[in-house]
Amino acid sequence: MKKIKHFKAFTLIEMLLVLLIISLLLVLIIPNISKQSKHIQSTGCKAQLKLIDSQIQAYTLKFGQPPNTIDNLVSEGFIKDDQKSCKNGQTIAINNGEAVAS
Template sequence: MNRMNRLKNKLNKEAFTLIEMLLVLLIISLLLILIIPNIAKQSSHIQNTGCDAQLKMIDSQIEAYSLKFNKKPNSIDDLITEGYIKENQKQCKSGATITINNGEAVAN
């Protein structure tokens, strides 16, 4: 019987209580609640920054086109036809469509 009591005491000392487990879950939940909105905000910022970078890249391709043909392209399709950009590069990841307005790339 003495052996059984020692085994019970040993098991009780090593286990977590329900209260401890609930506290850990509460802390994890609070951290997730605080972190998830910040991640969503950063995602839209990253997409906007990526679109700005894509516009600059297309502006440089417009300049390359202008140097070769001595005129600005009429539309973004001229850049695609001549191989300066790919078809999937005329849209930003945010969904904005890139067009050429007065010789510059613009996201709409």
């Protein structure tokens, strides 16, 4: 008579519990990630506004007057065309010599 070897393995209930715990963790983590993404985009837009402000100052030093529009900065090579708007969709304009997002 042969002996049957019993291997230790996970039961179906144990596997389901592990999947339940993983899915609960995902449900809790994913909303926090999306909130952080919005915060990162707004912070990135603030940084981009500071960059545009510094380029406005450089333009003013070079030409003796601030640019009228953001297109003046692009045409003179101070910024690139894709820097006229933030990643969150806000457009950047020049108002009273300062960069503003709207």
